[in-house]
Amino acid sequence: MKADIQLTETTQSTFQRPELLAPAGNWECAKAAVENGADAIYFGLDRFNARMRAENFTEADLPELMEYLHRRGVKGYVTLNTLIFPQELREAEQYIRSIIAAGVDAIIVQDLGICRLIRHLSPDFPIHASTQMTITSTAGVEFAESVGCNLVVLARECSLNEINKIQSQLAYREASLPLEVFVHGALCVAYSGQCLTSEALGGRSANRGECAQACRMPYELIADGEVVNLGDKKYLLSPQDLAGLDVLPNLVKSGVSSLKIEGRLKSPEYVANVTRVYRQALDRVMEERQTADGSRRGRREAASEGTASVGRQKEEDIRQTADGRWQKEGKENSLIPAFSQEHYNLEMAFSRGLYTGWFRGINNQELVHARFGKKRGVYIGEVIRIGNDQVTVQTQVPVKPGDGVVFDSGHPEAKEEGGRIYAVQMKGKEVVLTFGRRDLNLRRVHIGDKVWKTSDPELDKQLRQSFAGDTPQFQRPINIEVHGEVGQNLIAIARDEIGHVVEVESSMPLVEAHTKPLTLERLQEQFSRLGNTPFCLGNLSNHLNGNVMLPVSELNRIRREIVAQLEELRSQPKRWQINPYASLKDLLPSSLPNSSSTPSLIVLVRNLQQLQAALQTGIETIYCEFEDPLKYREAVQMVRQQGEQGRKNSSTIWVAPPRITKPGENWILQQVRSSEADRYLVRNYDQLQFFAEARCIGDFSLNVANPLTADLFKNHFGLERLTASYDLNISQLGDLLKSSPPDWFEVTIHQHMPMFHMEHCVFCAFLSTGTDFRNCGRPCEKHEVKLRVRGAFPKESRIGTEHILHADAGCRNTVFNGTAQTGAEYVQHLIRLGLRHFRIEFLNETHEQVTQTIHHYQQLLRGELTGSQLWRDLKLQNQLGVTRGSVIHR
Structure with a gap:
């Protein structure tokens, strides 16, 4: 035992x-x-x-x-x-x-x-x-x-x-x-929880269940100011x-x-x-x-007695x-070879092309084929002849009357021709498809068009039958063991696969059998009759002593009682513990008086030239987010040299690791820490742990949108400040500042919104033939790349805006909104609510643009310039193209 x-x-x-x-x-x-x-x-x-x-x-x-x-x-x-x-x-x-x-x-x-x-x-x-x-x-x-x-x-x-x-x-x-x-x-092409595209372009947040699927739109790739000819590859962000x-x-x-x-x-x-x-x-x-x-144990258990x-x-x-099992399973589609039936079914269910995603590692050439971003189905083949309401295709994929097809001429963004097949004629490897008159405009079909099977009514019918009606189609096993001997009642103990146990006793004692004892086979025959129930018989263990018998009617009653009791047990709601005295207010942080300190301006820069400009304007707190963390050492030295020169207001430098950290990437965090910066801007849970002993501020990627989350990071993880979530509009941001101490927070009031943050590397996929960083030739270091939406998405977005593409140390890409945005009009309101820390971020601005923009925001915080004046002034600079920003009231 x-x-x-x-x-x-x-x-x-x-x-x-x-x-x-x-x-x-x-x-x-x-x-x-x-x-x-x-x-x-x-x-x-x-x-x-x-x-x-x-x-x-x-x-x-x-x-x-x-x-x-x-x-x-x-x-x-x-x-x-x-x-x-x-x-x-x-x-x-x-x-x-x-x-x-x-x-x-x-x-x-x-x-x-x-x-x-x-x-x-x-x-x-x-x-x-x-x-x-x-x-x-x-x-x-x-x-x-x-x-x-x-x-x-x-x-x-x-x-x-x-x-x-x-x-x-x-x-x-x-x-x-x-x-x-x-x-x-x-x-999703972007990391879930980190996509701000719908928010940036149309005021619809993916973090609020309102994703507008910007990744499924066609894009142009612009490298060094020139549109790259990618042929029929247009859907550059659609995996x-x-x-x-x-x-x-x-x-x-x-x-x-x-x-x-x-x-x-x-x-x-x-x-x-x-x-x-x-x-x-x-x-x-x-x-x-x-x-x-x-195989090492043999099959002793299944063959053992009883x-x-x-x-x-x-x-x-x-x-x-x-x-479990399906009852009366629908017939397999005999036209589809058994080995491909599963893939066929999956492609017919919904398919933009099927791929193993990131499971096998990164392959940027295969993840995104870029030829379409919508459902296609099963690829049939190419058109080789057209005429008389007929289209001839060379294919080995089975088609039949009633199937729906679409003809792909390489322009999926336009209306495509398609319809249902009326008749099918096989001619060797060629298949002649006949369509009903006026069902198809053959003038819009061309030799060489790709043909996709988008609908299979027979398969749909089988699928609907699988869940039609009230009779259970899928059954789950129950294991039954039977005990008893002559003169005693039979006891049946049944267990389902989730741990429920019932015991049913016969209403009469077992008697000695002279002709038909209750063998394993007879018991199995009776207890396996579980049709129209949620159960099927799994293992049956016979522990009856001697040759005994019980009427079939009593065995059937026991079986029905087992089913009834198990169903009753299973249908009971889970009884979770709940504290009737606990409430939300127990967790809310206490409200503290507003700070009387002077509002401060924080500047995030992305290269050394921008850092130099920020230092020259007297900014006291500077964040650095560089693509190469090794350059942080030079940045720290620049800031320290400024302090050694005896300037009145020396600056502190905070450096930022990449937003994502995966297994084996602590070397990037070590590079960041080796810069010996004053403090760190943390973006994820690894960084909370890695920089636990350092002074840190939580960035927007931690998604702090309410006081409970803020209190967690501030008081349980010891972060000095928190960047308010970019999903908050001005009203919601005000609620956050009223429900928590305002000096916990900083708000980004000027930035190019980081829209897509993704493992998919556009540089590698479309500017090289490599699969990943090991063989791509590092085009991210050689070219300035932008993406432009081909068409209007959504209505609120600006047509023709070139969105800027950057890679980070982990080869992850971020698409930044090419149009900077500002919340300058709300700054005085936020100051009245007690907010004192305001951040502005730069992306690809020049030294002169950084200097001018900082001066505008310094004037704004001193009350020398209104938000609307700042907005109008900076709007005139085409390089910035400022809009109203993520804190608008919507």
């Missing part, structure tokens, strides 16, 4: 089955996920979630939804994954209380203040750190744990190697926080969709706890399709790993898997 226990423990540690997590934008999507094998779903409510355009659920839906999910053995997670502003905290508190009371399984959170609030209200309710938290390292995972998180969703930019490093480091530190990764769906199917075994081996499918804005057919593909693939991976590992294990069924209409 002891050996058996050890064996079980080893097996469990070796074979961790990841949870399959599916999106649900509405009830139909939730049902599609459940009936196609999701272990959990995630969904938003009508406030505070990162997909506000989804249909979403309401608080009133929660009890019914959670009962349905739990009855089916599925967990439900609510997304509360946006930044929360000060005046919204009380509403958020009520949301959280409702969510906990409804028995939701976890909340997915971006805002660190909300993590604190949840943990204050409940000591045990699970918190999942959203990918919006931009966690890319072990330090980030540990930080999430310190604020009460129970699981971390890693940034999508993490490779398998980096995931494995994080897991190894966590194990070494005896930390055990589970990790979740996105396995399929749309890839292919993520498909982790091919690396699924590696993900399982890495030990991640959850595999997440993106798509809360997608259709129920999409949810059904993608969930089913990954359910089947994941089950295969687990079975193969179990078989490989179990035990039967139900394996994969051979019947044509039933698919048995390791943790």
Whole structure:
């Protein structure tokens, strides 16, 4: 027995089955996920979630939804994954209380203040750190744990190697926080939680669930003032969709706890399709790993006396898997070879091209093909002949009448020709497609056009059938053991896969059997009749002594009672602890009197020439953000020399590491620290840890949007000041200053907004043939590059603006808004609210422009110039092109 226990423990540690997590934008999507094998779903409510355009659920839906999910053995997670502003905290508190009371399984959170609030209200309710938290390292995972998180969703930019490093480091530190990764769906080109493009161009914040998808627009690449001819490559910032199917075994081996499918804005057919593909693939991976590992033990357990294990069924209409089955599964599309069926289904679900993303590391030539930024489907081939309502294509991809196609002439931004196929004729490797008269304008179709299959009605019908009706389509296993002997009642003990246990006793004693005893096979026959229930029979253990019997009717009653009791147990809401006396006000920082100090101007520069200009204007606090951290030493020397020259107001220099730190990149932080600057501008959780003993200020990338988050960084992590989130408008910023001591904060009132911050390197992808920094030839060091939107996006943005591209020490790119913006008109109002620290940032301005701009803001703070005068004066300088900025009231 002891050996058996050890064996079980080893097996469990070796074979961790990841949870399959599916999106649900509405009830139909939730049902599609459940009936196609999701272990959990995630969904938003009508406030505070990162997909506000989804249909979403309401608080009133929660009890019914959670009962349905739990009855089916599925967990439900609510997304509360946006930044929360000060005046919204009380509403958020009520949301959280409702969510906990409804028995939701976890909340997915971006805002660190909300993590604190949840943990204050409940000591045990699970918190999942959203990918919006931009966690890319072990330090980030540990930080999430310190604020009460129970699981971390890693940034999508993490490779398998980096995931494995994080897991190894966590194990070494005896930390055990589970990790979740996105396995399929749309890839954001920018780091989640760090994209300010929609905010900068149109006043719509991605951190508030209002992403306007600027990455899917066409762009021109301008290098050294000249437009680069990239042929049909126009969608320079639109990655292919993520498909982790091919690396699924590696993900399982890495030990991640959850595999997440993106798509809360997608259709129920999409949810059904993608969930089913990954359910089947994941089950295969687990079975193969179990078989490989179990070959040393043989099959003694399955063959041992009194035990039967139900394996994969051979019947044509039933698919048995390791943790469930579909009843009456739809027929496979016989036209598609079996080996490609999964990829075909995924491409038909939604595809801008499918790729493994960053899982296999960085390959800038493949991540973004740049030829289109919208759904395509399955590539059929090229047009080789046209005529008589017919188009001939050379292809091996099956097509059939009713399928929809689109003809791609290389201009996806324009209206494209397409329609449904009326008839199909095979001529060797050529396929003649016939379309209905007037269904297609053949004059707009050309030889050489690419043909994409965008619709498969037969597949859609199969997918809809998978979640139609009220009969469970996907069943989860229960294990049953049977005990008893002659003269005693039969006792059946049933366990489901999530730990519920029920015991049912027969209403009559067992009697001796003379002809048909209750053998393992007879018991299995009766207890496996679980049609129209959420269950299928897993392992059956027979512990009956002797040849005994019981009427079939009584066995059926026991089976029905097992089902009823398990369903009742599963449908009960989770009973999380909640403190009725805890409240938001317990966490709010006390309000202190406004500072009477003189307002100060802080200047951020990005090269040595700008630093020299700032020093000459007498600026006391200077931040440096250079692409090469090694240049910080020279910058520090320049500032120290100024102090040695006996100037009246010597300057302090703060230097900034890059915004992202991944495993193995501490060398960059060491370079930054080796400059021996006065203080540091920290951008992420690694830097909080690395510079813990130094004097630091938190930058905007920490997303401080409310007093709870501010108090966390100020009083728990000892940061001297915090940069207010760029998502705050002037009214919300005022609320932040009223709800916290104003001298905690500084506000950026002039800057080129850092819009996209991304792992994707545009320099490498389009100005070299290399895949990454090792073979790209470093075009970022040789060319000045800008991006220009081809067309108007959104209406509020300026047409023709050239947005500036920079690379950092980690080869990550930032696209800065080519138009500087200012909040100068609100400075006096902010001073009255007690704010004393105002920051202005430069990007590519000359020495003269830096000097002039600083003088304007110095006059503004002294009251010698109004905000509107400053705005008008600087607007006249075409190099700056100032607009109203991110603190406008909207």
